[in-house]
Amino acid sequence: MKTMFRVCLLLFLVDAANAADYKIETVVAGLSYPWALAFLPGGDMLVTERPGQLRRISNGELRQQPIAGLPEVYVDGQGGLFDIILDPDFAGNQRLYLSFATGTKSNNATRVISARLEQNSLVDIQVIFTASPDKDTPHHFGGRLALLPDQTLLITVGDGFDYRKQAQRLDNHFGKLIRIHTDGTVPADNPFTGRSGALPEIWTYGHRNPQGLLVSADGTVWLHEHGPRGGDELNAIEPGRNYGWPAITHGMDYSGAYVSPYTEAAGMEQPVTYWVPSIAPAGFCEYRGEAFPEWQGNLFVAALVEKSVRRLVLKDGRVQSQEILFTEPGERIREVRAGPDGYLYLLTDSDEGKILRVSPAGKLD
Amino acid sequence: MKIKKPILAFIAAVAVAYLLTSVLGTQFVLADIQSYGLPVSLPDRLAASLHDIHGLVPVLLMLVSAAYLVGFIIAVLGRRLLGGRHQYWILAAGFASLPVAMMLMKLTMGITPFALAGTNSGLLLIALCGLAGAWVFARLTQNRGA
Numbered sequence: 180m181k182t183m184f185r186v187c188l189l190l191f192l193v194d195a196a197n198a199a200d201y202k203i204e205t206v207v208a209g210l211s212y213p214w215a216l217a218f219l220p221g222g223d224m225l226v227t228e229r230p231g232q233l234r235r236i237s238n239g240e241l242r243q244q245p246i247a248g249l250p251e252v253y254v255d256g257q258g259g260l261f262d263i264i265l266d267p268d269f270a271g272n273q274r275l276y277l278s279f280a281t282g283t284k285s286n287n288a289t290r291v292i293s294a295r296l297e298q299n300s301l302v303d304i305q306v307i308f309t310a311s312p313d314k315d316t317p318h319h320f321g322g323r324l325a326l327l328p329d330q331t332l333l334i335t336v337g338d339g340f341d342y343r344k345q346a347q348r349l350d351n352h353f354g355k356l357i358r359i360h361t362d363g364t365v366p367a368d369n370p371f372t373g374r375s376g377a378l379p380e381i382w383t384y385g386h387r388n389p390q391g392l393l394v395s396a397d398g399t400v401w402l403h404e405h406g407p408r409g410g411d412e413l414n415a416i417e418p419g420r421n422y423g424w425p426a427i428t429h430g431m432d433y434s435g436a437y438v439s440p441y442t443e444a445a446g447m448e449q450p451v452t453y454w455v456p457s458i459a460p461a462g463f464c465e466y467r468g469e470a471f472p473e474w475q476g477n478l479f480v481a482a483l484v485e486k487s488v489r490r491l492v493l494k495d496g497r498v499q500s501q502e503i504l505f506t507e508p509g510e511r512i513r514e515v516r517a518g519p520d521g522y523l524y525l526l527t528d529s530d531e532g533k534i535l536r537v538s539p540a541g542k543l544d
Numbered sequence: 545m546k547i548k549k550p551i552l553a554f555i556a557a558v559a560v561a562y563l564l565t566s567v568l569g570t571q572f573v574l575a576d577i578q579s580y581g582l583p584v585s586l587p588d589r590l591a592a593s594l595h596d597i598h599g600l601v602p603v604l605l606m607l608v609s610a611a612y613l614v615g616f617i618i619a620v621l622g623r624r625l626l627g628g629r630h631q632y633w634i635l636a637a638g639f640a641s642l643p644v645a646m647m648l649m650k651l652t653m654g655i656t657p658f659a660l661a662g663t664n665s666g667l668l669l670i671a672l673c674g675l676a677g678a679w680v681f682a683r684l685t686q687n688r689g690a
Binding site for chain 1: 599659
């Protein structure tokens with residue numbers, strides 16, 4: 180009994196030590212299903228809206244006029260405008276990368292473009308990746324982007340829902356993590372380059388609908404993906420590996436049947452952690468700011484269904500503990516990004532979407 | 545009780561179609577898993593089949609019941625309007641109703657929630673399961689409609 184009391188006390192003290200006082204403020208409201216956020220060097224922000232608009236926020240005000248020049252976006256179901264990331268040399272070249280759904284109801288795919296931001300317009304647009312083959316479902320596009328330290332671009336592509344079997348094959352892009360150069364060419368050192376029947380841009384396979392991707396400060400590539408009914412996963416990515424979907428999974432089909440009765444198999448990677456029931460992880464970041472010293476190195480995972488953000492404390496590549504945060508707005512959280520000011524920025528997923536800022540409670544702006 | 549017989553026949557038809565569709569669906573999923581290089585043992589196969597028979601109740605059993613209800617009502621009305629044998633109308637309705645229900649789900653939701661319905665061969669098998677259930681219904685209600 181005494182031991183149990185001591186353990187409980189210790190857990191309480193550890194929790195108290197990790198807890199941070201914060202406040203949540205609305206930066207901008209009136210967005211339509213915001214999906215991703217990028218911080219421009221001068222303090223402005225760019226935010227993608229899934230229904231197909233790229234918006235700019237200057238001095239805390241949402242500019243009414245969207246960024247011009249965006250290619251036509253296929254908007255249906257989960258399809259639309261997805262991620263945005265800036266080139267590491269954005270200050271010099273104004274180049275950025277955008278992912279979105281392209282095509283029609285019967286022939287659509289995930290596409291990535293490179294473009295330059297000139298004033299309020301995208302110019303010099305180049306298509307650098309289009310997932311192949313097309314599909315006829317408006318779901319599971321993936322669409323997250325991240326740059327590796329060697330400046331190659333990682334792109335997540337979903338399994339298209341009805342095409343889940345294809346995630347285990349290397350002759351298509353369904354359920355894959357893709358690696359290309361930012362000009363669209365394929366790096367020669369990709370793991371399947373030269374293998375007969377395999378597409379050379381594939382970096383890893385066996386994914387379902389990965390909507391979270393980041394390269395941490397220590398170089399680890401993290402990816403999270405939606406499971407079906409349960410089985411959302413956080414994976415530590417190693418090139419060339421098979422992450423199992425749909426051969427192994429901790430999730431169940433929406434129908435109530437097995438996707439697979441197996442949760443592990445030789446030659447297939449295990450997730451670092453998984454969530455049953457689903458929290459619907461939709462985007463994440465690693466915190467390296469100074470505003471919350473107690474959160475240094477933690478991962479923050481936006482959870483649509485749970486209407487929260489999960490704080491993951493990592494140790495030796497494992498999830499040591501989790502904390503459910505930012506439930507106060509009671510909104511589906513689409514994305515969480517760490518700003519250059521050290522604060523966290525959340526995107527809420529609705530037709531009255533907002534950008535929320537999380538800062539220390541005692542901080543005066 | 546005049547109404548009791550068709551109700552029992554309907555329950556039997558739904559049960560047959562549901563069990564066949566569920567078990568076939570599981571075998572198709574397990575065949576996919578084998579194609580990824582994983583061995584599937586007989587005990588695993590049996591356990592998965594039983595799991596799915598239980599797990600599919602809220603979705604597939606409801607879907608089969610609704611599809612048959614609409615299909616059989618159309619069959620009865622069709623026979624009254626156009627004539628013909630009761631069994632043929634019921635068998636045609638049974639063959640068509642489950643794939644049509646699956647396709648309507650695809651049209652409205654954009655996806656196929658039941659994996660077996662994702663291919664044409666799967667849809668044909670579902671149609672045959674529907675036909676088997678309808679045959680049971682036709683047999684059990686033969687005196688009423690013949």
